Amino acid sequence: MTDKGLVPALSLIGLLVLWIVAAALTADPTILPTPWSLAGPFLREVQSGELLFHLGHTLLRVIWAFVLAMAIGMALGLVMGRFPKVDRWLDPWLVVFLNLPALVLIVLCYLWIGLNETAAIIAVTLNKVPNVTTMIREGARSFDPDLDAMACVYRMAPMARLRHVLLPQLAPFIAAAARSGVAVIWKIVLVVEFLGRSSGIGFKIHLYFQLFDVRMVLVYALSFIMVMLIVEWSLLQPWERRVRRWRTA
Amino acid sequence: MIKVDVIRKAYGDTPVLGRIAFEIERGETVAILGPSGIGKSTLLRLIAGIDDRYEGHIDRPEKMAIVFQEPTLLLWRSVLQNLTLIHPDLSEKAARAMLDKVGIGGKSNLFPGQLSLGQQRRLALARAFAGDPDFLIMDEPFVSLDPKTAEVMLSLTETLISEVRPATLFVTHARAEAERLKARILELRGAPAALAPRLVSEKERP
Numbered sequence: 001m002t003d004k005g006l007v008p009a010l011s012l013i014g015l016l017v018l019w020i021v022a023a024a025l026t027a028d029p030t031i032l033p034t035p036w037s038l039a040g041p042f043l044r045e046v047q048s049g050e051l052l053f054h055l056g057h058t059l060l061r062v063i064w065a066f067v068l069a070m071a072i073g074m075a076l077g078l079v080m081g082r083f084p085k086v087d088r089w090l091d092p093w094l095v096v097f098l099n100l101p102a103l104v105l106i107v108l109c110y111l112w113i114g115l116n117e118t119a120a121i122i123a124v125t126l127n128k129v130p131n132v133t134t135m136i137r138e139g140a141r142s143f144d145p146d147l148d149a150m151a152c153v154y155r156m157a158p159m160a161r162l163r164h165v166l167l168p169q170l171a172p173f174i175a176a177a178a179r180s181g182v183a184v185i186w187k188i189v190l191v192v193e194f195l196g197r198s199s200g201i202g203f204k205i206h207l208y209f210q211l212f213d214v215r216m217v218l219v220y221a222l223s224f225i226m227v228m229l230i231v232e233w234s235l236l237q238p239w240e241r242r243v244r245r246w247r248t249a
Numbered sequence: 250m251i252k253v254d255v256i257r258k259a260y261g262d263t264p265v266l267g268r269i270a271f272e273i274e275r276g277e278t279v280a281i282l283g284p285s286g287i288g289k290s291t292l293l294r295l296i297a298g299i300d301d302r303y304e305g306h307i308d309r310p311e312k313m314a315i316v317f318q319e320p321t322l323l324l325w326r327s328v329l330q331n332l333t334l335i336h337p338d339l340s341e342k343a344a345r346a347m348l349d350k351v352g353i354g355g356k357s358n359l360f361p362g363q364l365s366l367g368q369q370r371r372l373a374l375a376r377a378f379a380g381d382p383d384f385l386i387m388d389e390p391f392v393s394l395d396p397k398t399a400e401v402m403l404s405l406t407e408t409l410i411s412e413v414r415p416a417t418l419f420v421t422h423a424r425a426e427a428e429r430l431k432a433r434i435l436e437l438r439g440a441p442a443a444l445a446p447r448l449v450s451e452k453e454r455p
Contacts, residue, residue, distance in 0.1 A: 154313070246325040
C-alpha cells in the first residue's frame with residue numbers, strides 16, 4: 001500500500017480505536033455500544049431487507065435533490081455571475097435564503113405542499129440552491145475576458161461556448177459545490193425524513209430514537225455514511241480527476 | 250471591405266476615441282501605431298465587435314480571426330481540438346496540416362500547457378489562419394517575445410498572410426514590426442485619440 005492509501009486507512013483505524021476506548025469507559029451498551037456489537041443487528045437488518053429498502057429511499061431523495069439543486073444553482077450562479085444587473089436584483093434574495101434555517105424551509109414546505117415526497121425533495125433542494133449559486137457565481141465572475149473575446153470573434157456557437165469555454169473554467173467551482181452539496185444534502189434529507197416521511201434512514205432513526213435504541217441508530221447512520229463514501233470514491237473523485245487531467249498532464 | 254467609422258467612444262464621461270475613419274481592402278495590412286494607453290486596444294475591441302457601445306458604424310465580414318498578446322487557448326482541450334472546436338467545419342486532416350505548417354505537427358494530442366510558450370503562440374497563429382479568415386486582427390502579438398523568437402513569429406505570420414490574404418489589422422507600438430509586414434501605417438494621437446492626419450492623407454484621399 002502506498003503512503004497515499006495508508007494515511008487515510010490509519011486515520012480511520014484511529015477513529016475506531018477512539019470509539020472502542022470510549023465504549024469501554026462508558027461501560028453501558030445502551031448509551032455507547034462497541035463497534036462489533038453492531039454486526040449482529042446490521043446483518044439482521046440486511047437479511048430482512050429493511051436496511052436496503054430504507055437506504056434506497058434515502059439515496060433516491062439525495063439524488064433527486066442533488067441533481068435539482070446543482071442544475072438550478074448552476075444556472076442561477078452562471079447568470080448572476082455574468083450579468084451584474086441580474087445579480088443586483090437577485091443578490092438580496094440569495095442572502096435571505098442563505099440565512100433561512102433548513103428547519104424553517106422544511107416545515108413550511110410540509111405545511112404548504114403537504115406531507116409528501118414532492119415537499120420533501122423541494123425542501124432539500126431549496127436548502128442547497130443558495131450555496132451552489134454562491135459558489136458558481138464566484139466562478140462565473142472569474143472567467144477570463146480574453147477567452148470570451150476570442151469565442152466572440154471566432155463566432156463560436158452558444159452551446160459550444162458553454163461546453164468548451166465556460167464550463168471547463170467553472171469545473172473547480174462545480175466540483176467544490178458538488179462535494180459540499182452531497183454532504184449537506186444527505187444530512188438535510190435525514191431531517192426531512194425524520195419530520196415527515198415514513199421511509200428512509202431519517203425515519204428509522206426517528207423510530208429508534210423513540211425506542212431509545214442507540215445501537216440501531218448507529219447501524220442505520222453508519223450504513224448510509226458507507227454509501228456516501230462509496231459515492232465519493234467511485235463517482236466524485238474519478239470525475240474530478242478526469243476534468244483536472246489537463247492541469248496535471 | 251472593412252469600413253471603420255467611429256465617431257466617439259467614451260468610458261463614462263471620459264472620451265477615449267474621437268473621429269476615426271479608415272478602410273482595409275482584402276489582402277491589405279493596416280497597422281495602428283501609438284504609445285501604450287492611447288486607446289489602441291479600445292479601438293481594436295470596437296473593430297472586432299467585442300465591444301458595441303460606441304457612436305459610429307463599422308462594417309466587418311463574418312469570417313474573422315484574432316491573435317492576442319497572450320495565446321488565449323482552451324487549456325483543457327487538446328492542441329488539435331483547439332483548432333477543430335473553434336472551427337467546426339475544419340476537417341481533422343486540414344487541422345493537422347495547419348499544425349504541421351506552424352511547426353507543431355507532432356503535438357496534436359498534447360494539452361496546450363504541455364507546449365512551450367513559443368509553441369503556444371504558434372498554435373494561436375494556426376487557430377487564426379485555419380478558418381481561412383477574411384479579416385485578421387492582431388493585438389501586439391509579438392510584444393514580450395525575445396528578438397529572435399519575434400523574428401521567427403514575424404516571418405511565419407508573413408508567410409501565412411501571403412497564403413491566406415486576409416485583410417489584416419495589426420495593432421502595435423513597434424514601427425519596425427509594422428514596416429516588416431509592409432503595412433499601411435495609421436498613427437493614433439491625442440486625447441481623445443484620433444488618427445494623425447499626416448500619415449493618413451496619402452492613401453485615404455480619393
